[in-house]
Amino acid sequence: MANFICFDLEGPLSPQDNAYELMKLFPNGDRIFEVISRYDDLLTLEEREDYEPGDTLALIVPFLVLHNISEDDIAGLAVKASLTNGAAELISWLQSNSWKVFCISTSYEQYAIHITQKLGIYAHNVACTSFPISKFRQTLRKEDSLLLQQAEQDILTMRPVGDDDKIKRSLDHFFWEKLPNISLGMAIKEVRPVGGQRKVAALNRFADKYAQPLSNWVVIGDSITDSRVLQAVEETGGMAVAFNANEYALPYSTMSLASTSISDLREIMEVWPKSRRSGVERVVKWREKIGSKEDRGYFHWLSGRKDIDEIVKIHKRIRRLVREEAGKLG
Numbered sequence: 001m002a003n004f005i006c007f008d009l010e011g012p013l014s015p016q017d018n019a020y021e022l023m024k025l026f027p028n029g030d031r032i033f034e035v036i037s038r039y040d041d042l043l044t045l046e047e048r049e050d051y052e053p054g055d056t057l058a059l060i061v062p063f064l065v066l067h068n069i070s071e072d073d074i075a076g077l078a079v080k081a082s083l084t085n086g087a088a089e090l091i092s093w094l095q096s097n098s099w100k101v102f103c104i105s106t107s108y109e110q111y112a113i114h115i116t117q118k119l120g121i122y123a124h125n126v127a128c129t130s131f132p133i134s135k136f137r138q139t140l141r142k143e144d145s146l147l148l149q150q151a152e153q154d155i156l157t158m159r160p161v162g163d164d165d166k167i168k169r170s171l172d173h174f175f176w177e178k179l180p181n182i183s184l185g186m187a188i189k190e191v192r193p194v195g196g197q198r199k200v201a202a203l204n205r206f207a208d209k210y211a212q213p214l215s216n217w218v219v220i221g222d223s224i225t226d227s228r229v230l231q232a233v234e235e236t237g238g239m240a241v242a243f244n245a246n247e248y249a250l251p252y253s254t255m256s257l258a259s260t261s262i263s264d265l266r267e268i269m270e271v272w273p274k275s276r277r278s279g280v281e282r283v284v285k286w287r288e289k290i291g292s293k294e295d296r297g298y299f300h301w302l303s304g305r306k307d308i309d310e311i312v313k314i315h316k317r318i319r320r321l322v323r324e325e326a327g328k329l330g
Helices: 018-023 029-045 061-066 071-080 087-095 109-118 133-137 142-155 164-181 183-190 197-209 224-236 262-290 309-328
Strands: 003-007 099-108 126-129 217-221 239-243 255-258 298-301
Touching: 003 197, 003 262, 018 029, 018 061, 018 071, 018 099, 029 142, 029 164, 029 224, 061 133, 061 142, 061 183, 071 109, 071 133, 087 099, 087 262, 099 109, 099 197, 109 126, 126 197, 133 183, 142 164, 164 183, 197 217, 197 224, 217 224, 217 262, 224 239, 239 262, 255 262, 255 309, 262 298, 298 309
Parallel strands: 003 099, 003 217, 099 126, 217 239, 239 255
Antiparallel strands: 255 298
8 A cells, every 4th residue: 555755845855945046146135035034934923814934935036037037047956956865765765665755845846846856756746836937027127126126225234033023014015015016016926835825735635636634644844834734734643744844843743853864764654654653653752762873863752742942952953954054044
């Protein structure tokens, strides 16, 4: 009988943040992205209506268009992107042991499809964000460019966390009052990043296709865009795994692994088909008791756990080791 597993892309399978790397292709793009990424966190935490975590990928579209970022640029990053240590090994083992492997990613499709193909994950088992950037570029007018350039200058005066109030006020005004009045602002409404509840919807589509309830699934995520899909699977009795995760993903997960190699999860995947949660819980708690080895194998059982402060610290340290700059993003 087949088993079903679904990975987030950025973090579990590839250490880079694609959108962050894209924004670095123009001057100060990294700083602009960090502020907009923090704004994404703030909107998610306030539960803004019609906003999903990961909608950062819609918010940065005007700046990518302004600086002539192309589909070739995205594909070029995908070609150069590295894989998370142990990812190819784990995917290969899963597929040779009757697992059906899926990926649900907030990443733009030009990036997600290329990376998952590197790993041998079939394109029809991937859900990601459609992004027709060439079409958007045709809508940019000169007066729009001036508005976007001024917005960039304003954003560069802000710092994540320290300037949260200013970020919220200023970017609320820009994104929801000024931007909708220009043609490009209307066009980017087409971009619907696959994050938050849209990840849950994508997983439900895969689950329905194969007539497999969420309780039969293992899902692996690491950030705020994954929190809702992790929660959905945990609540149904499936296995929600937080890998090198942050404080937005860990509270919603069944168990966690902090490690410089995702192949450490193989031990869990060997147990799941035979004894499901009960068997995995025994193994994870045993591994937690014997401890980790250097920067690998920090396992924790999270379901029902109240105090995770020390676990968050461990994940934060390993996350920064594995993901470098991208590790500080929400």
